[in-house]
Amino acid sequence: xxxxxxxxxxxxxxxxxxxxxxxxxxxxxxxxxxxxxxxxxxxxxxxxxxxxxxxxxxxxxxxxxxxxxxxxxxxxxxxxxxxxxxxxxxxxxxxxxxxxxxxxxxxxxxxxxxxxxxxxxxxxxxxxxxxxxxxxxxxxxxxxxxxxxxxxxxxxxxxxxxxxxxxxxxxxxxxxxxxxxxxxxxxxxxxxxxxxxxxxxxxxxxxxxxxxxxxxxxxxxxxxxxxxxxxxxxxxxxxxxxxxxxxxxxxxxxxxxxxxxxxxxxxxxxxxxxxxxxxxxxxxxxxxxxxxxxxxxxxxxxxxxxxxxxxxxxxxxxxxxxxxxxxxxxxxxxxxxxxxxxxxxxxxxxxxxxxxxxxxxxxxxxxxxxxxxxxxxxxxxxxxxxxxxxxxxxxxxxxxxxxxxxxxxxxxxxxxxxxxxxxxxxxxxxxxxxxxxxxxxxxxxxxxxxxxxxxxxxxxxx
Amino acid sequence: xxxxxxxxxxxxxxxxxxxxxxxxxxxxxxxxxxxxxxxxxxxxxxxxxxxxxxxxxxxxxxxxxxxxxxxxxxxxxxxxxxxxxxxxxxxxxxxxxxxxxxxxxxxxxxxxxxxxxxxxxxxxxxxxxxxxxxxxxxxxxxxxxxxxxxxxxxxxxxxxxxxxxxxxxxxxxxxxxxxxxxxxxxxxxxxxxxxxxxxxxxxxxxxxxxxxxxxxxxxxxxxxxxxxxxxxxxxxxxxxxxxxxxxxxxxxxxxxxxxxxxxxxxxxxxxxxxxxxxxxxxxxxxxxxxxxxxxxxxxxxxxxxxxxxxxxxxxxxxxxxxxxxxxxxxxxxxxxxx
Numbered sequence: 001x002x003x004x005x006x007x008x009x010x011x012x013x014x015x016x017x018x019x020x021x022x023x024x025x026x027x028x029x030x031x032x033x034x035x036x037x038x039x040x041x042x043x044x045x046x047x048x049x050x051x052x053x054x055x056x057x058x059x060x061x062x063x064x065x066x067x068x069x070x071x072x073x074x075x076x077x078x079x080x081x082x083x084x085x086x087x088x089x090x091x092x093x094x095x096x097x098x099x100x101x102x103x104x105x106x107x108x109x110x111x112x113x114x115x116x117x118x119x120x121x122x123x124x125x126x127x128x129x130x131x132x133x134x135x136x137x138x139x140x141x142x143x144x145x146x147x148x149x150x151x152x153x154x155x156x157x158x159x160x161x162x163x164x165x166x167x168x169x170x171x172x173x174x175x176x177x178x179x180x181x182x183x184x185x186x187x188x189x190x191x192x193x194x195x196x197x198x199x200x201x202x203x204x205x206x207x208x209x210x211x212x213x214x215x216x217x218x219x220x221x222x223x224x225x226x227x228x229x230x231x232x233x234x235x236x237x238x239x240x241x242x243x244x245x246x247x248x249x250x251x252x253x254x255x256x257x258x259x260x261x262x263x264x265x266x267x268x269x270x271x272x273x274x275x276x277x278x279x280x281x282x283x284x285x286x287x288x289x290x291x292x293x294x295x296x297x298x299x300x301x302x303x304x305x306x307x308x309x310x311x312x313x314x315x316x317x318x319x320x321x322x323x324x325x326x327x328x329x330x331x332x333x334x335x336x337x338x339x340x341x342x343x344x345x346x347x348x349x350x351x352x353x354x355x356x357x358x359x360x361x362x363x364x365x366x367x368x369x370x371x372x373x374x375x376x377x378x379x380x381x382x383x384x385x386x387x388x389x390x391x392x393x394x395x396x397x398x399x400x401x402x403x404x405x406x407x408x409x410x411x412x413x414x415x416x417x418x419x420x421x422x423x424x425x426x427x428x429x430x431x432x433x434x435x436x437x438x439x440x441x442x443x444x445x446x447x448x449x450x451x452x453x454x455x456x457x458x459x460x461x462x
Numbered sequence: 463x464x465x466x467x468x469x470x471x472x473x474x475x476x477x478x479x480x481x482x483x484x485x486x487x488x489x490x491x492x493x494x495x496x497x498x499x500x501x502x503x504x505x506x507x508x509x510x511x512x513x514x515x516x517x518x519x520x521x522x523x524x525x526x527x528x529x530x531x532x533x534x535x536x537x538x539x540x541x542x543x544x545x546x547x548x549x550x551x552x553x554x555x556x557x558x559x560x561x562x563x564x565x566x567x568x569x570x571x572x573x574x575x576x577x578x579x580x581x582x583x584x585x586x587x588x589x590x591x592x593x594x595x596x597x598x599x600x601x602x603x604x605x606x607x608x609x610x611x612x613x614x615x616x617x618x619x620x621x622x623x624x625x626x627x628x629x630x631x632x633x634x635x636x637x638x639x640x641x642x643x644x645x646x647x648x649x650x651x652x653x654x655x656x657x658x659x660x661x662x663x664x665x666x667x668x669x670x671x672x673x674x675x676x677x678x679x680x681x682x683x684x685x686x687x688x689x690x691x692x693x694x695x696x697x698x699x700x701x702x703x704x705x706x707x708x709x710x711x712x713x714x715x716x717x718x719x720x721x722x723x724x725x726x727x728x729x730x731x732x733x734x735x736x737x738x739x740x741x742x743x744x745x746x747x748x749x750x751x752x753x754x755x756x757x758x759x760x761x762x763x764x765x766x767x768x769x770x771x772x773x774x775x776x777x778x779x780x781x782x783x784x785x786x787x788x789x790x791x792x793x794x795x796x797x798x799x800x
């Protein structure tokens with residue numbers, strides 16, 4: 001609540017005293033000791049939790065892809081392949097594990113949110129305080145795993161807990177040996193990777209295959225290893241049951257749950273593993289394929305049918321119209337049931353076409369109307385300049401239907417300016433000029449459009 | 463020793479050459495002072511690198527950079543007017559220096575109508591601003607130019623009126639005459655009239671310089687240096703930085719001349735007469751420049767209507783009343799007090 005008295009005091013006329021007070025403040029600063037840190041010469045001791053750069057502890061990474069999936073900027077690239085390992089013991093099942101091939105963070109995209117570091121279940125990502133890795137070339141900002149691993153040297157040990165703080169994640173019954181690695185309850189380590197989780201066993205660059213594991217396993221692992229034979233493959237469905245049935249061997253229950261998790265993790269992997277770059281949101285294709293007004297009506301109707309309130313329906317319809325006017329294809333908005341892919345060709349789009357302009361749906365071949373304004377602008381000599389925007393809009397969407405709706409039934413060929421394969425640019429120019437004249441466009445407009453068409457044709461030839 | 467026999471026009475040429483050399487030099491010094499003083503007022507350091515010692519060569523480096531920059535004239539601009547505009551702003555600035563008495567005899571040309579000349583010449587730059595803004599064919603430039611014209615004209619009035627008060631009290635329009643007519647304590651006499659006239663002059667001067675808090679014509683965060691949005695390279699320097707800083711010094715010099723006793727010693731003590739008048743003039747001007755520098759980082763920018771209000775509703779009526787008061791003082795004050 002604002003204090004009315006304070007407000008009225010603030011409103012009171014002071015006849016310039018406030019100005020003098022202000023000047024006194026700045027004058028005081030003139031004589032104060034300056035505390036500026038002159039950066040390149042003098043460096044500040046940054047806080048221990050500074051978000052400078054993300055370091056990768058490669059041997060801890062299990063290619064679980066959590067970081068890449070959680071990254072809001074999609075700036076983590078991970079490639080891996082599967083390796084089949086021989087069974088650990090006679091008659092066992094051969095096991096599969098992922099081997100990290102590529103781990104890269106594009107710091108040109110990264111927004112330093114730290115979600116990847118938070119989300120990493122195996123402590124493979126860390127914040128480092130280093131921040132001086134500017135580059136002259138943006139491509140250099142993509143740090144591959146070697147560089148990311150180098151940053152590990154700059155990672156500080158985690159700050160000490162406050163006095164009396166609860167020790168995080170330590171199971172009460174933990175053996176003294178198990179205290180060192182990451183708490184098993186929180187981040188259960190698959191046995192194959194277990195040695196790598198141990199700081200002591202971090203000698204191999206990639207997670208060591210289990211054959212070499214015994215050499216470096218700690219007591220905890222040794223205790224765990226003999227356990228499976230006792231319970232060959234219990235595949236306990238629930239943890240408490242397992243624990244209840246075999247209280248004398250607590251590790252067994254863990255072990256089975258572990259393998260389940262392991263499996264789950266591995267099953268989830270392959271998809272995103274391969275598709276990460278492909279799934280990156282691509283720029284929505286700018287295709288001028290719909291009549292804005294028709295889109296408006298259609299969306300309005302759809303929304304009303306769906307039971308949206310009149311306001312909502314109108315707003316969504318307006319948005320759709322604005323997008324259509326700007327030439328942005330309707331993306332997978334909630335309006336359509338079939339969820340078309342935004343970048344997919346419009347031909348197969350399940351959504352009903354607007355009644356007004358069936359011809360207009362002809363999808364453009366590669367050059368597309370995105371390039372059209374630029375081309376028109378390039379073509380724009382003085383007299384064409386005024387009509388350039390119009391010219392850019394027209395030839396793609398409206399001209400073909402009006403001019404030769406019969407001769408171009410194939411939507412692919414519907415853009416004569418671009419796709420006219422057997423015409424020379426000059427012919428295109430003449431033809432478009434005639435068409436425009438026939439349509440009754442003014443001289444300047446016709447000239448401009450024809451020129452734009454010629455330029456496009458020239459480009460297409462090249 | 464040898465006798466130099468120079469004709470009048472030769473002497474004039476030498477003087478002009480000196481002015482053309484000294485004005486940029488003073489501008490550089492004042493510009494550097496502006497960087498550093500403003501920085502420290504804001505608890506910063508300001509430039510520290512160029513030149514080695516506290517960045518003394520910053521402005522030289524800046525100047526060099528601007529010389530090397532491309533001189534861009536927009537395609538739609540009126541080329542002639544566009545390229546002449548910086549001259550129309552820059553030349554009057556230099557011309558005003560010609561009549562400022564730095565010392566009893568240290569003045570390029572002592573005019574009987576010195577004050578009149580000064581005020582007349584200094585208002586030419588308004589036209590330059592309009593030229594720049596109009597010829598750029600840019601909306602920001604146009605808005606900036608119109609704002610500048612409105613502001614410069616509005617604040618021209620209080621400047622002229624308060625300068626008229628000084629002239630009335632001195633009984634002459636010659637700047638040397640005005641300095642000579644002032645006696646200690648300069649601004650404070652006649653009581654009230656002098657001080658208020660000085661404050662009006664100073665406040666209007668800040669606005670005339672289009673410096674914060676009256677920098678709407680160049681407001682970089684809203685209209686991108688206003689009339690000079692399209693300027694680059696040396697044209698930019700000669701239309702914005704150079705006139706602004708030079709004018710800052712000149713306004714301070716004029717205020718010193720009109721109200722602070724010019725080249726006279728600060729206190730009328732016999733032994734201070736030995737110090738050359740140039741030193742006193744420089745000291746007083748430097749003080750005034752510091753005041754201007756001090757104001758800039760302290761106050762936020764006003765709104766356009768507040769600015770006009772301040773001029774038309776406060777400064778102009780005040781200075782009109784001052785003129786009446788000065789006239790009354792000149793006519794009716796007892797002989798002993800004058």
